[in-house]
Amino acid sequence: MIVYYFRYLTVAISSPSVPNEKPLGLRSGVFHEAVLDKIQQLHGDFGVAAVRSGFLAKYCNENTRIGILRARHGPHRFVSTSLPFITKIGKLDVTLQTLHVGATLKHSFKFIQKYQRSYLDSMWHSLKTDEEKRKLELAVMDFTKTDVTLNLEKMT
Template identity: 70%
Template sequence: MVRFKNRYITVEIMASDIPELKPLSLKSKIFHDTVLNKIQQLHGDFGSAAVRTGFLTKYCNENTRIAIIRVRHGPHHFVTSALPFITKIGKLDIRLKTLHVSATLKHSFKFIQKHQRAYLDKMWSKLKTEEEQKMLEAAVMDFTKTDVAINIENIS
């Protein structure tokens, strides 16, 4: 039996048109298809075929604008090389920034937790009431939009 290694690519979606506090209207299926189309455009049939097996968008948070892509080890280089060339998802003008590449989903979530905690610290100074701060924290630290159920408290 052969064990397949995966890589989890954590990506930040930056949209200059939409303010930071407003969530993006972005579905993981549209994001997934856009990445595959760009890989097809840049790397042709070979790159597309290599990536398709095991390619999945595991997590896409519209509030924090962070997504996690799962791809097999090896063809993950096709994905990481194609991400900077994606400038439009649906009708949104965006830029993608690769934040982290890890071997496990657990390490990706650890990285996201640290990244989002820093984001919260930066955004809390802009909010006026404590209620707004709690609502922002609930939205940012929401990891339930994943296909895999992971208890975040056990990670720390």
Template identity: 65%
Template sequence: MVRFKNRYVTVEISSPSVADDVPLKLKSKMFYETVLNKVQQLHGDYGVAAIRAGLLTRYCNEYTRIAILRVRHGPHMFVTSTLPFITKIGTLDVRLNTLHVSATLKHSFKFIQEHQRAYLINKWSKLKSDVERKYMEQVVMDFTDVDVAINLEKFA
């Protein structure tokens, strides 16, 4: 039996056409198809064949604009070299920044928790009431959109 090594690419999606306080209308499937099409455009059939078996969008948060892609180790270089060239997802103008590449989902979530905690502290100063702050914390620190159920308590 062969063990497949994966890489988890944490990506920040920024859109100049959408205000920072408005959530992006972004679906995991649309993001997946955009990455696959851009790899086809830049690396051809070889690139698509190399990444297709292991490419998966694991997490996508519309409020903090962070996504995690799972790719097999080796062909992950095709994906990471392609991400800066993606300028549109559907009809939305975007710019993608690779924040982190890790070997485990655990380390990706640790990085995201630290990154989103900093984001939350920055946003809290702009909110007026405690109700808004609680709602923002709940939305930002929500990891239930992950395709596979992960118990984050084990990682703390």
């Protein structure tokens, strides 16, 4: 029986061409392919072969511009060294910054909760009505754009 250990890379995606108030319009599949293309360019066939098994874009929030990539332990280094060199995802000019590398998805989501709570606090002053604040909080704290069933109540 083969047991794989994974690493989850939490990534901040920023784009100078899209204002901070607007969503990026970025899909997980496009993000996934852009990372694999850059790994191919930097590390060749060996890098792609090492990473491909178990590699997945698990989460991508268009509003807060946060994504989570899953890679096997060991080959995750190919992923993490390739991220700073990605300048385009689809037609979008971007810069990527690795925020956190965790051993479990649960810890990555805990980190994102803290990170997004600080983002929410910084955006709070620009909103006028309680309805706008509620909508922003729902968008920022939305963890449903992932293929993992996660009970947030158990995380606290």
